[in-house]
Amino acid sequence: MESIYRRLTGRKRTLLGYSQLWLAPDHILLVKSTRFAENYQRFALADIQAITVTETPLGGCRCHLHTAVSRELLAPVASARAARDFLAAIGPAIAAAQGSLSAPEPSA
Amino acid sequence: MTDISCGHCLHPSPSRFWNQEQGARCLVCGSKVRVVTFPAIERAQAGALPEALGEESEASCFYHPRSRAAVPCAECGRFLCRLCDLEVGGRHVCPACFETGGPAPAPRNLETRRTMYDTVALALATLPALLIWPALLTGPVTLFLIFRWWHKPGSIVPRTRIRFYLAALFGLVQTGGVGFLIWLVAVRGSR
Numbered sequence: 001m002e003s004i005y006r007r008l009t010g011r012k013r014t015l016l017g018y019s020q021l022w023l024a025p026d027h028i029l030l031v032k033s034t035r036f037a038e039n040y041q042r043f044a045l046a047d048i049q050a051i052t053v054t055e056t057p058l059g060g061c062r063c064h065l066h067t068a069v070s071r072e073l074l075a076p077v078a079s080a081r082a083a084r085d086f087l088a089a090i091g092p093a094i095a096a097a098q099g100s101l102s103a104p105e106p107s108a
Numbered sequence: 109m110t111d112i113s114c115g116h117c118l119h120p121s122p123s124r125f126w127n128q129e130q131g132a133r134c135l136v137c138g139s140k141v142r143v144v145t146f147p148a149i150e151r152a153q154a155g156a157l158p159e160a161l162g163e164e165s166e167a168s169c170f171y172h173p174r175s176r177a178a179v180p181c182a183e184c185g186r187f188l189c190r191l192c193d194l195e196v197g198g199r200h201v202c203p204a205c206f207e208t209g210g211p212a213p214a215p216r217n218l219e220t221r222r223t224m225y226d227t228v229a230l231a232l233a234t235l236p237a238l239l240i241w242p243a244l245l246t247g248p249v250t251l252f253l254i255f256r257w258w259h260k261p262g263s264i265v266p267r268t269r270i271r272f273y274l275a276a277l278f279g280l281v282q283t284g285g286v287g288f289l290i291w292l293v294a295v296r297g298s299r
Contacts, residue, residue: 003266022265037223038263049149054115055140062115098147
Protein backbone atom coordinates (compact mmCIF):
# COMPACT_ATOMS: atom_id res chain seq x y z
CA MET A 1 0.00 0.00 0.00
CA GLU A 2 1.39 3.37 -0.99
CA SER A 3 1.97 5.76 1.90
CA ILE A 4 0.16 9.07 2.09
CA TYR A 5 3.22 10.65 3.68
CA ARG A 6 5.93 12.68 1.96
CA ARG A 7 9.15 13.44 3.81
CA LEU A 8 9.48 17.09 4.84
CA THR A 9 12.75 17.06 6.78
CA GLY A 10 15.67 14.84 7.58
CA ARG A 11 16.01 13.10 10.92
CA LYS A 12 17.05 15.17 13.92
CA ARG A 13 18.95 12.58 15.91
CA THR A 14 19.30 12.49 19.67
CA LEU A 15 21.07 10.04 21.97
CA LEU A 16 18.06 7.73 22.22
CA GLY A 17 16.18 8.33 19.02
CA TYR A 18 15.21 10.90 16.45
CA SER A 19 12.38 13.11 15.25
CA GLN A 20 11.23 13.81 11.71
CA LEU A 21 8.45 15.67 9.90
CA TRP A 22 6.20 14.22 7.20
CA LEU A 23 3.47 15.81 5.10
CA ALA A 24 0.08 14.16 4.44
CA PRO A 25 -2.68 15.64 2.26
CA ASP A 26 -4.41 17.21 5.26
CA HIS A 27 -1.87 17.28 8.09
CA ILE A 28 1.74 17.46 9.16
CA LEU A 29 3.01 14.44 11.09
CA LEU A 30 5.73 14.86 13.71
CA VAL A 31 7.35 11.49 14.40
CA LYS A 32 9.31 11.13 17.63
CA SER A 33 11.14 7.83 17.71
CA THR A 34 12.76 6.06 20.63
CA ARG A 35 14.11 3.38 18.21
CA PHE A 36 11.79 0.67 19.52
CA ALA A 37 8.62 2.78 19.27
CA GLU A 38 7.36 5.81 17.38
CA ASN A 39 5.10 8.50 18.82
CA TYR A 40 3.00 10.58 16.46
CA GLN A 41 1.67 14.15 16.64
CA ARG A 42 -0.57 15.46 13.88
CA PHE A 43 -1.20 19.09 13.00
CA ALA A 44 -4.12 19.69 10.65
CA LEU A 45 -3.09 22.04 7.85
CA ALA A 46 -6.35 23.94 8.31
CA ASP A 47 -5.50 24.65 11.97
CA ILE A 48 -1.96 26.00 11.57
CA GLN A 49 -1.95 29.69 12.40
CA ALA A 50 1.74 30.54 12.25
CA ILE A 51 5.27 29.23 11.99
CA THR A 52 8.06 31.07 13.80
CA VAL A 53 11.73 30.60 13.03
CA THR A 54 14.16 32.01 15.60
CA GLU A 55 17.85 32.15 14.85
CA THR A 56 20.12 30.76 17.55
CA PRO A 57 23.65 32.04 18.31
CA LEU A 58 25.60 29.19 16.64
CA GLY A 59 23.93 29.50 13.25
CA GLY A 60 21.09 27.13 13.95
CA CYS A 61 17.45 27.93 14.40
CA ARG A 62 14.45 26.96 16.46
CA CYS A 63 11.14 26.49 14.67
CA HIS A 64 7.74 26.54 16.36
CA LEU A 65 4.33 25.69 14.95
CA HIS A 66 1.35 27.59 16.37
CA THR A 67 -2.27 26.48 16.41
CA ALA A 68 -5.16 27.97 18.35
CA VAL A 69 -4.39 25.76 21.34
CA SER A 70 -0.75 24.76 21.12
CA ARG A 71 2.78 25.85 20.37
CA GLU A 72 5.04 22.98 19.34
CA LEU A 73 8.79 22.95 18.82
CA LEU A 74 9.66 21.34 15.50
CA ALA A 75 13.04 19.91 16.43
CA PRO A 76 13.86 18.54 12.94
CA VAL A 77 13.88 22.10 11.58
CA ALA A 78 17.17 23.09 13.15
CA SER A 79 18.99 25.12 10.50
CA ALA A 80 18.21 28.13 8.35
CA ARG A 81 18.31 25.99 5.23
CA ALA A 82 16.00 23.37 6.74
CA ALA A 83 13.59 26.13 7.76
CA ARG A 84 13.61 27.62 4.27
CA ASP A 85 12.95 24.24 2.65
CA PHE A 86 10.29 23.42 5.24
CA LEU A 87 8.41 26.69 4.69
CA ALA A 88 8.66 26.30 0.92
CA ALA A 89 7.17 22.81 1.15
CA ILE A 90 4.30 23.46 3.54
CA GLY A 91 3.34 26.95 2.31
CA PRO A 92 1.42 25.73 -0.76
CA ALA A 93 -0.15 22.86 1.20
CA ILE A 94 -1.43 25.18 3.94
CA ALA A 95 -2.58 27.71 1.34
CA ALA A 96 -4.58 24.98 -0.37
CA ALA A 97 -6.13 23.89 2.94
CA GLN A 98 -6.96 27.39 4.16
CA GLY A 99 -7.35 28.92 0.70
CA SER A 100 -10.44 31.06 0.91
CA LEU A 101 -9.32 33.22 3.83
CA SER A 102 -6.83 36.03 3.31
CA ALA A 103 -3.56 36.17 5.24
CA PRO A 104 -2.96 39.25 7.37
CA GLU A 105 -0.64 41.85 5.84
CA PRO A 106 2.29 43.16 7.87
CA SER A 107 1.46 46.54 9.26
CA ALA A 108 3.77 49.48 8.65
CA MET B 109 -4.87 31.86 20.15
CA THR B 110 -1.44 31.03 21.55
CA ASP B 111 0.98 33.95 21.71
CA ILE B 112 3.21 34.30 18.66
CA SER B 113 6.48 34.71 20.48
CA CYS B 114 10.24 34.69 20.17
CA GLY B 115 11.55 31.11 20.19
CA HIS B 116 14.41 32.15 22.45
CA CYS B 117 12.95 34.36 25.21
CA LEU B 118 9.20 33.77 24.61
CA HIS B 119 8.51 37.51 24.40
CA PRO B 120 5.39 38.09 22.25
CA SER B 121 6.16 39.19 18.73
CA PRO B 122 4.23 42.34 17.67
CA SER B 123 2.04 41.83 14.63
CA ARG B 124 3.95 44.54 12.72
CA PHE B 125 6.91 42.13 12.61
CA TRP B 126 4.88 39.31 11.04
CA ASN B 127 5.32 38.09 7.47
CA GLN B 128 8.54 40.02 6.85
CA GLU B 129 10.78 38.07 4.48
CA GLN B 130 13.95 38.77 6.45
CA GLY B 131 12.36 38.56 9.89
CA ALA B 132 12.84 41.08 12.69
CA ARG B 133 14.87 41.38 15.88
CA CYS B 134 13.13 40.42 19.13
CA LEU B 135 12.59 43.54 21.23
CA VAL B 136 13.90 41.81 24.35
CA CYS B 137 16.67 39.36 23.47
CA GLY B 138 17.62 40.63 20.02
CA SER B 139 17.26 37.22 18.35
CA LYS B 140 16.21 37.33 14.73
CA VAL B 141 12.67 35.98 14.48
CA ARG B 142 10.79 35.27 11.29
CA VAL B 143 7.03 34.88 11.72
CA VAL B 144 4.96 33.41 8.90
CA THR B 145 1.23 33.57 9.54
CA PHE B 146 -1.60 31.80 7.74
CA PRO B 147 -5.26 32.68 7.23
CA ALA B 148 -6.36 30.44 10.12
CA ILE B 149 -4.98 33.04 12.51
CA GLU B 150 -7.90 35.29 11.60
CA ARG B 151 -10.51 32.61 11.90
CA ALA B 152 -13.01 33.01 14.71
CA GLN B 153 -12.28 30.43 17.39
CA ALA B 154 -15.76 30.13 18.81
CA GLY B 155 -16.46 26.52 19.76
CA ALA B 156 -19.67 24.75 18.90
CA LEU B 157 -22.21 24.84 21.72
CA PRO B 158 -24.56 21.96 22.51
CA GLU B 159 -28.28 22.50 21.98
CA ALA B 160 -30.73 21.86 24.80
CA LEU B 161 -33.26 19.05 24.42
CA GLY B 162 -36.56 20.32 22.97
CA GLU B 163 -38.75 17.36 23.84
CA GLU B 164 -38.39 14.29 26.05
CA SER B 165 -38.59 12.01 23.00
CA GLU B 166 -35.51 13.53 21.37
CA ALA B 167 -32.24 11.62 21.41
CA SER B 168 -29.81 13.02 23.93
CA CYS B 169 -26.05 13.00 24.27
CA PHE B 170 -24.59 9.98 26.10
CA TYR B 171 -22.36 12.24 28.18
CA HIS B 172 -24.78 15.18 28.57
CA PRO B 173 -28.34 13.83 28.98
CA ARG B 174 -29.83 17.32 28.75
CA SER B 175 -28.18 18.13 25.42
CA ARG B 176 -29.56 17.19 22.00
CA ALA B 177 -27.65 14.46 20.15
CA ALA B 178 -26.08 15.69 16.95
CA VAL B 179 -24.13 12.72 15.64
CA PRO B 180 -23.27 9.10 16.63
CA CYS B 181 -19.70 8.12 17.46
CA ALA B 182 -18.21 6.25 14.48
CA GLU B 183 -16.41 3.89 16.85
CA CYS B 184 -18.81 2.99 19.70
CA GLY B 185 -22.11 4.32 18.31
CA ARG B 186 -22.92 6.51 21.31
CA PHE B 187 -24.94 9.64 20.58
CA LEU B 188 -22.94 12.83 20.97
CA CYS B 189 -23.86 16.47 21.31
CA ARG B 190 -21.87 19.11 19.44
CA LEU B 191 -19.63 19.63 22.45
CA CYS B 192 -18.55 15.97 22.60
CA ASP B 193 -18.25 15.51 18.85
CA LEU B 194 -14.62 15.31 17.73
CA GLU B 195 -14.11 15.27 13.98
CA VAL B 196 -10.96 13.44 12.97
CA GLY B 197 -10.22 12.77 9.33
CA GLY B 198 -13.88 13.19 8.39
CA ARG B 199 -15.09 10.77 11.11
CA HIS B 200 -16.96 11.74 14.25
CA VAL B 201 -15.74 10.14 17.47
CA CYS B 202 -16.43 10.63 21.16
CA PRO B 203 -13.70 11.78 23.58
CA ALA B 204 -13.35 8.27 25.05
CA CYS B 205 -12.77 6.62 21.67
CA PHE B 206 -10.47 9.45 20.65
CA GLU B 207 -8.32 8.70 23.69
CA THR B 208 -8.30 4.91 23.51
CA GLY B 209 -8.80 4.27 19.83
CA GLY B 210 -12.27 2.82 20.59
CA PRO B 211 -13.47 -0.78 20.75
CA ALA B 212 -12.15 -1.44 17.26
CA PRO B 213 -8.44 -1.13 16.47
CA ALA B 214 -7.44 2.52 16.37
CA PRO B 215 -8.03 4.11 12.96
CA ARG B 216 -4.79 4.98 11.24
CA ASN B 217 -5.33 8.71 11.68
CA LEU B 218 -5.95 8.35 15.43
CA GLU B 219 -2.88 6.31 16.24
CA THR B 220 -0.37 8.11 18.42
CA ARG B 221 2.12 5.30 18.97
CA ARG B 222 3.43 2.20 17.23
CA THR B 223 6.01 -0.34 18.30
CA MET B 224 8.80 -0.98 15.80
CA TYR B 225 8.82 -4.79 15.87
CA ASP B 226 11.48 -4.99 13.18
CA THR B 227 13.92 -2.96 15.31
CA VAL B 228 13.13 -5.10 18.37
CA ALA B 229 13.80 -8.27 16.37
CA LEU B 230 17.03 -6.86 14.96
CA ALA B 231 18.26 -5.78 18.41
CA LEU B 232 17.38 -9.20 19.79
CA ALA B 233 19.35 -10.85 17.00
CA THR B 234 22.46 -8.71 17.27
CA LEU B 235 23.06 -7.33 20.76
CA PRO B 236 23.08 -10.62 22.75
CA ALA B 237 25.34 -12.19 20.12
CA LEU B 238 28.14 -10.01 21.43
CA LEU B 239 28.09 -12.10 24.61
CA ILE B 240 27.86 -15.44 22.72
CA TRP B 241 25.99 -17.46 25.36
CA PRO B 242 22.67 -15.56 25.23
CA ALA B 243 22.68 -16.27 21.51
CA LEU B 244 21.92 -19.90 22.34
CA LEU B 245 18.45 -18.68 23.19
CA THR B 246 17.97 -15.44 21.28
CA GLY B 247 18.69 -16.87 17.81
CA PRO B 248 15.66 -19.20 17.82
CA VAL B 249 13.58 -16.62 19.75
CA THR B 250 14.33 -14.02 17.07
CA LEU B 251 13.14 -16.37 14.34
CA PHE B 252 9.97 -17.11 16.31
CA LEU B 253 9.23 -13.42 16.88
CA ILE B 254 9.85 -12.50 13.24
CA PHE B 255 7.36 -15.21 12.25
CA ARG B 256 4.88 -13.91 14.83
CA TRP B 257 5.27 -10.19 14.10
CA TRP B 258 5.71 -10.31 10.31
CA HIS B 259 2.19 -9.01 9.60
CA LYS B 260 2.01 -6.52 12.47
CA PRO B 261 1.71 -2.91 11.27
CA GLY B 262 5.06 -1.15 11.09
CA SER B 263 5.69 2.56 10.97
CA ILE B 264 2.98 4.88 9.68
CA VAL B 265 5.56 6.58 7.49
CA PRO B 266 7.41 4.74 4.70
CA ARG B 267 9.94 2.23 6.07
CA THR B 268 11.48 -0.86 4.46
CA ARG B 269 11.52 -4.35 5.96
CA ILE B 270 15.32 -4.52 5.85
CA ARG B 271 15.53 -4.83 9.65
CA PHE B 272 13.33 -7.92 9.58
CA TYR B 273 15.45 -9.48 6.85
CA LEU B 274 18.68 -8.71 8.71
CA ALA B 275 17.24 -10.02 11.97
CA ALA B 276 16.16 -13.23 10.20
CA LEU B 277 19.62 -13.60 8.69
CA PHE B 278 21.38 -13.14 12.05
CA GLY B 279 18.83 -15.39 13.78
CA LEU B 280 19.43 -18.14 11.21
CA VAL B 281 23.21 -17.80 11.51
CA GLN B 282 23.03 -17.96 15.30
CA THR B 283 20.66 -20.88 15.32
CA GLY B 284 22.79 -22.68 12.75
CA GLY B 285 25.93 -21.91 14.73
CA VAL B 286 24.39 -23.20 17.95
CA GLY B 287 23.18 -26.32 16.16
CA PHE B 288 26.65 -26.89 14.73
CA LEU B 289 28.26 -26.50 18.17
CA ILE B 290 25.83 -28.97 19.70
CA TRP B 291 26.53 -31.43 16.88
CA LEU B 292 30.29 -30.94 17.31
CA VAL B 293 30.11 -31.54 21.06
CA ALA B 294 27.93 -34.61 20.53
CA VAL B 295 30.28 -36.10 17.92
CA ARG B 296 33.38 -35.54 20.06
CA GLY B 297 31.60 -36.86 23.13
CA SER B 298 30.71 -40.09 21.35
CA ARG B 299 34.37 -40.77 20.41
